[in-house]
Amino acid sequence: xxxxxxxxxxxxxxxxxxxxxxxxxxxxxxxxxxxxxxxxxxxxxxxxxxxxxxxxxxxxxxxxxxxxxxxxxxxxxxxxxxxxxxxxxxxxxxxxxxxxxxxxxxxxxxxxxxxxxxxxxxxxxxxxxxxxxxxxxxxxxxxxxxxxxxxxxxxxxxxxxxxxxxxxxxxxxxxxxxxxxxxxxxxxxxxxxxxxxxxxxxxxxxxxxxxxxxxxxxxxxxxxxxxxxxxxxxxxxxxxxxxxxxxxxxxxxxxxxxxxxxxxxxxxxxxxxxxxxxxxxxxxxxxxxxxxxxxxxxxxxxxxxxxxxxxxxxxxxxxxxxxxxxxxxxxxxxxxxxxxxxxxxxxxxxxxxxxxxxxxxxxxxxxxxxxxxxxxxxxxxxxxxxxxxxxxxxxxxxxxxxxxxxxxxxxxxxxxxxxxxxxxxxxxxxxxxxxxxxxxxxxxxxxxxxxxxxxxxxxxxxxxxxxxxxxxxxxxxxxxxxxxxxxxxxxxxxxxxxxxxxxxxxxxxxxxxxxxxxxxxxxxxxxxxxxxxxxxxxxxxxxxxxxxxxxxxxxxxxxxxxxxxxxxxxxxxxxxxxxxxxxxxxxxxxxxxxxxxxxxxxxxxxxxxxxxxxxxxxxxxxxxxxxxxxxxxxxxxxxxxxxxxxxxxxxxxxxxxxxxxxxxxxxxxxxxxxxxxxxxxxxxxxxxxxxxxxxxxxxxxxxxxxxxxxxxxxxxxxxxxxxxxxxxxxxxxxxxxxxxxxxxxxxxxxxxxxxxxxxxxxxxxxxxxxxxxxxxxxxxxxxxxxxxxxxxxxxxxxxxxxxxxxxxxxxxxxxxxxx
Numbered sequence: 016x017x018x019x020x021x022x023x024x025x026x027x028x029x030x031x032x033x034x035x036x037x038x039x040x041x042x043x044x045x046x047x048x049x050x051x052x053x054x055x056x057x058x059x060x061x062x063x064x065x066x067x068x069x070x071x072x073x074x075x076x077x078x079x080x081x082x083x084x085x086x087x088x089x090x091x092x093x094x095x096x097x098x099x100x101x102x103x104x105x106x107x108x109x110x111x112x113x114x115x116x117x118x119x120x121x122x123x124x125x126x127x128x129x130x131x132x133x134x135x136x137x138x139x140x141x142x143x144x145x146x147x148x149x150x151x152x153x154x155x156x157x158x159x160x161x162x163x164x165x166x167x168x169x170x171x172x173x174x175x176x177x178x179x180x181x182x183x184x185x186x187x188x189x190x191x192x193x194x195x196x197x198x199x200x201x202x203x204x205x206x207x208x209x210x211x212x213x214x215x216x217x218x219x220x221x222x223x224x225x226x227x228x229x230x231x232x233x234x235x236x237x238x239x240x241x242x243x244x245x246x247x248x249x250x251x252x253x254x255x256x257x258x259x260x261x262x263x264x265x266x267x268x269x270x271x272x273x274x275x276x277x278x279x280x281x282x283x284x285x286x287x288x289x290x291x292x293x294x295x296x297x298x299x300x301x302x303x304x305x306x307x308x309x310x311x312x313x314x315x316x317x318x319x320x321x322x323x324x325x326x327x328x329x330x331x332x333x334x335x336x337x338x339x340x341x342x343x344x345x346x347x348x349x350x351x352x353x354x355x356x357x358x359x360x361x362x363x364x365x366x367x368x369x370x371x372x373x374x375x376x377x378x379x380x381x382x383x384x385x386x387x388x389x390x391x392x393x394x395x396x397x398x399x400x401x402x403x404x405x406x407x408x409x410x411x412x413x414x415x416x417x418x419x420x421x422x423x424x425x426x427x428x429x430x431x432x433x434x435x436x437x438x439x440x441x442x443x444x445x446x447x448x449x450x451x452x453x454x455x456x457x458x459x460x461x462x463x464x465x466x467x468x469x470x471x472x473x474x475x476x477x478x479x480x481x482x483x484x485x486x487x488x489x490x491x492x493x494x495x496x497x498x499x500x501x502x503x504x505x506x507x508x509x510x511x512x513x514x515x516x517x518x519x520x521x522x523x524x525x526x527x528x529x530x531x532x533x534x535x536x537x538x539x540x541x542x543x544x545x546x547x548x549x550x551x552x553x554x555x556x557x558x559x560x561x562x563x564x565x566x567x568x569x570x571x572x573x574x575x576x577x578x579x580x581x582x583x584x585x586x587x588x589x590x591x592x593x594x595x596x597x598x599x600x601x602x603x604x605x606x607x608x609x610x611x612x613x614x615x616x617x618x619x620x621x622x623x624x625x626x627x628x629x630x631x632x633x634x635x636x637x638x639x640x641x642x643x644x645x646x647x648x649x650x651x652x653x654x655x656x657x658x659x660x661x662x663x664x665x666x667x668x669x670x671x672x673x674x675x676x677x678x679x680x681x682x683x684x685x686x687x688x689x690x691x692x693x694x695x696x697x698x699x700x701x702x703x704x705x706x707x708x709x710x711x712x713x714x715x716x717x718x719x720x721x722x723x724x725x726x727x728x729x730x731x732x733x734x735x736x737x738x739x740x741x742x743x744x745x746x747x748x749x750x751x752x753x754x755x756x757x758x759x760x761x762x763x764x765x766x767x768x769x770x771x772x773x774x775x776x777x778x779x780x781x782x783x784x785x786x787x788x789x790x791x792x793x794x795x796x797x798x799x800x801x802x803x804x805x806x807x808x809x810x811x812x813x814x815x816x817x818x819x820x821x822x823x824x825x826x827x828x829x830x831x832x833x834x
Contacts, residue, residue, distance in 0.1 A: 043073065047088065049087060050069070052079050055078060056074075073175065079178070084132075088127060100159070102160075106134065108131075156179070157176070158175070193294050196272060196296040203300065205259060209255070210272065229251065230274065232272075234271050235267045239265075246258075263300055268299055272297075275292060302374070306326060321354055323351065326351075332369060333370075336352055336365070354381075362381050364379045364381065393407045397548070400446065401447075406441055406456075420436070422453070428441070450547055474501045476544065478555060479499035482496030484644075485560070486560060488530050496558070507521075507524060507545060508522075508551065512560070517529065562641055563644050565589060568588040572654055575629070576627075596641070600640060608656065609626075611624040636650070665734060666678065674823075678703040679729070684787055702787070755826065757773070764830040770804070772802070784815075786815075
């Protein structure tokens with residue numbers, strides 16, 4: 016097999032080069048074509064046949080008979096030397112097994128070449144040897160490329176196209192055979208049809224030299240051209256699509272469709288306009304619907320038992336009438352239909368028209384009157400697939416005039432619950448998809464006044480929720496969840512914990528949302544399939560979600576009770592804006608500090624009971640725990656249990672009689688006080704207590720200083736001489752003793768200087784001035800009468816004056832105010 020040369024690219028390059036250098040230097044060569052070929056576009060050649068003669072130059076076009084066995088193309092050099100002959104498409108040079116090659120010119124150039132109208136390189140040997148029938152393939156367009164050398168200018172080339180002329184018609188054989196038209200031979204008005212012919216295609220389509228074309232026409236029996244709509248062709252016009260007229264009037268059947276093969280049959284612009292290679296297809300039409308003298312009535316009144324219709328039949332057609340209502344009697348005649356014995360139920364009339372083409376079917380529905388009092392349908396509008404539900408046609412009258420008919424969605428069934436079917440039990444198929452379905456009730460007599468009810472099918476609950484079960488709460492990244500789609504549902508409603516959001520894609524099966532919320536424990540996610548008309552599914556099974564523990568932003572430990580059992584608070588500061596959630600555990604090293612279970616409120620405050628004997632240095636380990644997400648990093652906090660600096664200082668009266676004073680100091684200023692002697696609670700709320708003789712007091716004397724929820728105990732043994740009597744206080748802090756009623760302090764309140772007045776009988780009375788924190792800020796000896804107490808820089812506030820004289824004790828409260 017000869018090597019294939021890309022003559023097209025070579026020719027283009029050579030031609031451009033030659034045109035630039037030699038366009039005026041010498042004449043270009045031309046090709047003399049055989050007598051069976053015809054020059055229809057001369058190109059750079061010249062001649063007399065069709066105005067061009069039998070010579071063609073570069074860019075020209077000639078025609079060649081289909082299956083041409085080959086003849087000589089002569090090269091007219093015009094001073095050039097031919098260097099090559101090349102064929103594209105369905106052309107080839109006659110090889111050595113055919114008539115001999117003509118002699119060659121000098122330098123190996125061929126002055127002439129015998130060329131045949133098929134591609135020998137792609138023919139099988141049996142085809143080449145098989146005579147005309149062997150040449151039935153590869154009958155399309157070709158191209159001849161001739162390279163030449165011009166002295167002084169170098170190499171160049173010419174190229175011209177070859178189109179085939181065909182003979183014969185459908186039904187022929189051998190060289191006369193042409194493919195027939197493929198498509199239906201029967202038309203209906205207003206329908207779209209496609210027709211095609213087998214392409215006479217090149218065996219060398221990759222040469223990209225183009226395809227031949229096809230020419231279509233449609234005429235009726237009178238040669239009137241049939242006007243079709245929306246007609247269009249394939250690229251090479253081998254396929255034709257169009258829409259038939261809505262009515263075949265005024266055309267006369269049959270129609271003739273013709274396709275002519277080949278652009279060269281005749282060439283565009285040829286002096287003759289008659290195509291010579293064509294095939295035909297005869298087309299008829301289905302019978303037309305009859306035209307009635309009066310239109311069929313849409314609804315025949317109740318009580319009418321017969322009516323007559325007239326129409327004009329089409330010649331050559333047979334008309335057959337049938338009716339769906341077996342009670343009606345049909346009496347057809349030539350162009351007439353008489354209906355008798357009609358009951359009050361509707362009937363469907365069917366006319367089958369048989370003709371030379373496909374049969375046509377024409378139907379008319381005859382309806383009867385309907386009770387106008389029917390207004391609505393009652394029954395459930397949200398139901399499950401596979402369920403059976405009752406629906407009632409609601410009428411203003413007690414009895415319907417006619418039997419009720421129903422239109423149900425495909426596959427739905429019903430059974431009448433009473434004789435006129437105004438009450439029915441409707442069964443929905445189990446496979447019914449969610450959506451809105453119409454239920455239509457109407458009188459079987461005349462469906463013009465239909466009553467509709469939309470029934471919504473409830474979707475099944477979504478399943479298969481997947482996604483993270485442990486999330487970062489408030490400020491964490493958005494997380495995605497998904498569920499298995501419910502068949503027939505496109506919209507979903509996700510139920511997320513309060514405070515979650517915003518949500519992206521919450522109407523689909525794969526939403527993304529930022530976790531939030533304020534609940535103290537596990538939350539749940541669910542999803543609902545949203546049906547039509549608010550008929551939604553039940554929620555899916557809940558999907559539990561917990562929150563990742565967080566390392567506290569801060570730990571604030573409250574005070575510890577010292578010497579007594581008490582509660583200490585630990586405030587956990589969460590990382591904003593995370594809410595307090597989950598639980599906390601608290602342990603201590605060494606142990607023995609915590610005396611029972613801790614309590615955690617919803618704001619992050621941990622209440623921890625401590626033992627009465629705990630004192631010293633401890634390390635608290637505070638761990639955040641959630642239900643299913645593990646625990647965060649444990650935070651350790653060192654603490655020391657050593658009281659709050661409370662000191663109980665005794666002031667013992669050395670005399671066997673008189674008063675002993677125990678004063679609290681060192682504690683916080685806003686503390687409250689509780690006193691016990693020998694473990695017995697005594698009524699005193701002041702930061703001091705005075706004891707006098709009378710009964711034994713073995714001790715100890717203890718004050719419970721309480722501040723901020725913590726209590727510190729400070730104790731002292733009683734003074735070692737004699738017995739003491741406990742003096743109580745009233746609600747104002749005044750000692751309940753007659754001696755107190757004999758002491759006067761004024762002014763009260765005062766600016767810092769005040770007078771203490773005693774009865775004249777008193778002398779050597781001891782007075783301690785104590786501030787609100789229990790600090791003894793001054794001791795005075797008072798005499799009977801007025802005792803002036805000067806301002807020693809007292810700060811504004813509450814003070815207590817404790818006076819003792821022998822076995823008399825008085826405690827008074829004063830207030831110092833300064834401008």
